[in-house]
Amino acid sequence: MGRDARREKENIADFVAKKREMFLVQMSLDVKKAEILKLDARAKDKEEALNKSKQMLDKDVERFDTFLSTNDSKAHAAMKNADETAKQKQERVGRIKSLKSQLSAIQSEIAKHREQKDECLRFKDFLVNLTPGEWKEQKREEKKQRKHERRRIAVDARMEDIEEKMQAEIEAEEQAFKEKEEKEKKGRRRQKKTEEDEQKEREAEARRKRIARKYPTRDQVDMEYVEYSSGEEMPLYFQEPKQLLDIFTSLEESNLFLIQNSQDTEQALEELDQKFAAMRKTREAMSNKMKLQIGQLERQITDEKSKCDELKQAISQKHGGSEIEDLLEKLGEGVQEVHSICTHENQDDGDTLQMLARIESKLEEYLAYLDEAEESGLGARVLAEEHKKERQRRLDLRMSRKLHQEKKIEDRLKASLHRSQAPVHKKVGKQIMFRSAPLFQARRVVQEDDGYEEAVREHNIFGIWLDKEGVPNAQQPEKAET
Template identity: 35%
Template sequence: MLSPTSRHNVYKQMPGANPFKVLDNSDIFLIRNKEKERRKLELQSQLSLRVHEKVTYAGRMKAKQGDLLRELREGLEEDTAQPGGEESSLAQQQNTPAWRVAMIKDRNIDKESMNEFITKKREMFLLEYSLAVKRGEIEQLEKMATGQERKLMRAERFLEDDAIMFDEFLKENDKNSVEAIKVAELETKVKLEKVTEIKRLTTRMVTIKSDISKFEDIIKEYTMYKEFLFKLSPPEWQEAQRAKGKTPKANSTTKSATKDKSKEKDKDERATPKRGVESRASFASRELPPLRDARAPSRQSIVQSDKPSPVAELETDSSEYEEHPELYFTDPRQLLELLSELEEQNLSLIQNSRETEEALEVFSKVMDHTRKKMELETVQLTQQIDIMTHTIQRERDRATELELRARLFNFGKYKSADQEFMLDSLGAKVEEVYRSCVGDTEANLSTLQMLTVIESRLGELLENVEMIPKERLLMAERTKEKERRLRLRDEKMHQAKQHQEERLKRALERAQADIKKTTGKKLMARSQPPAGKLKTSQVYDISDKEKEEQLYFFT
């Protein structure tokens, strides 16, 4: 539970709080914590005081009573600031000696010096003077408040007048809006009627256009048939029809010239009334913009119709040579016979075209195959050329180096007779190789010529190797490899036999040789110094996984 003083302190710290209202649980705990902190601070301050500065329990209680009296005095001063008749009574009560005695009844009056008494009196005078000044300010503020209240009353009156005027304005606005809605409804009715009329006309136009397009398609089909029959007719008849069409054309040109002159005269006579009609039409177009917009597509269709269509061109072309359509074919059987002939020709042409296409496909396949083969051969040949050029260059470098070494090695040692003998032996070996590769020849060839022939023969054989099937080539390689292994085994066996014979011969010689008696001490090999042990530092190898983890987490 909280003490009365603590409650009083709490309500003092919380201005505007109602002291007669039960606080919430959260507020009670907050107040309790604050009271504990305040008591702790007071205890600490009391402990930090010196001995002569400390106060007993009775002194602390009197100090609390003095605080309460001070707060009471402050509350009374606030009550004096309130307007009304209570102000004079409170002031008289405060000035009475009994009230003052009651205020200082519980005080511990000590002896005071003259200076302290004067200072206190001076402070009391200053306080009374400040109270008087504050009372005057309060009166001035009350006067200002009354003036402001009057102004507010006037402003409220003006606001009421403005509200009345605004209500009248709203009523007039409502009337105008009702009238505008009626006018808008009438206009929408008229607009809907016009829209329905426009839709009806547009649907009629669409149906007319669809009929026109159907008739145009029929005309195109008939003109196509007509042109087809005209082209099937013999050329003499076509020329005759064209000649017939030229004579009426000249007559029509003379007639059109006279008609143009008469039309020009009529235009000059009717120029003035047309202007009035045009002005009226422009005025009507200004009055009715939606109808003008609706008729725009029809005008475009008229413009398009003014342009010469392909059907009209065909008609003019066909009408150049005839006024009344005439046909060369009088009997349908003629057409059927002609069509059967054309069909036979078409079939023969189709068959020829298929045969040519098949031949062309075969030719294209052969060409592709040969082209691929030639490309592959060219690639192989280029590779062989590169390899041969590299080998030639390498052999040339080697030949020059060997020649230089041979000169340095054979300088002054061998004689010309020995060299000629060596050349003859090499020539004999080359001739033997030539006979085994090429065969016997009646012509006497030199050693270099035989070498060139052998080289060319070797190139041809290498080229032919590519043409040989891989299976045969593998079989030949296996047989050669088998022969080589057998030859190597025979050579190894012969070498082992020779080695065994040499060993037996040496053993026999050792057995038949005289025994040599050793005299003196046997020679000993020099002893090596003891090898020192090297201290090997233990190196802990880190596995690859640990290295990867270190690189991932620490870099």
């Protein structure tokens, strides 16, 4: 029994194990079937996707083919359009060339006509310049009269229009007044006929004045008128060739007359130039002579000034009244000598100033004689005599200067001899010395440090500083006054 029970247990265990294995196998089969089904579904999906992709690819190929075909057609159309455009461009270029050639021909024609116009305008200006002034003035007056006539006609037309309007308005006013009067006659009593007529006349006159004030007067219309030119050019005076020939003939005659007058004027001018040259030559000779005389006089003045300076120096050195009298006496003798030479008289008047005046008058007389001699043709001889006298004067001046120099040397030698013979004065005693300057003592300035710089540095760094007592302070340090 025990064995059977054990065998049954073993059989049950085997059965369970087999069942378990079968279950596991079945489960694995089910899993594999499910996996196979899943793979089949996935393969089917892939196949469907592949079919769809193939269809899409076919569609893309078709679209690409259609694109290529349309692109080819567009390219052919573009090439055709380009050919047509090139052909049109060539046609337009040819047309432009033809238009340019026509334009250049027209411009050349315009330039030719402009040149002809300028030439005609030059001829016209030439003819206008040749036109007589009386004829021009006559045409201007005619143009002015035409302007006045146009103005008068315009003002008259405007005034007629204004008068018509005014008359129409007056008649309308009269008609309205008559109608009003007829209506009023029914409701009022009868008055005298004369008073009614006068009243009517006054009212009619007032109405006329009131209406007339609305419209401008003739003066106002005349002022409002704006003048304008008709644009007509002045007609040419020359209508026939004979007129131009007559003008040329008269101009030629006037030109010949002017040429003859100019020749006469040139001849007179040449004569005046010759006279002026001769006069200028004589004046230059006279001016040169006067310059020489001025130079001589200046040299004489210089010599006299030097003599005067020497005399002043001699007088200032001597300071003696008798010597001054001697000097004046010498000057008087010199003046008397010159006076006797000039006047050929040996008499002595005693007045030096009168003798100098006679000398001056005699010199002026001699100079006048020399001028007359030069004008009479003896200029060369006068010039030779002047040179001779000038050489003699220079020689005399040189001799006088030499004598004066020798005299000065002699006076200097005498003065030096006198100084050498004079006794020698020796200085006795100690030489005077200048007082010496006082000694300069430099002082050293010692400045006491009150800690101001240190306080400023601490305040700049820390914002506070300590005073001498050690108390902190936040304010800006101040320097103590000494």
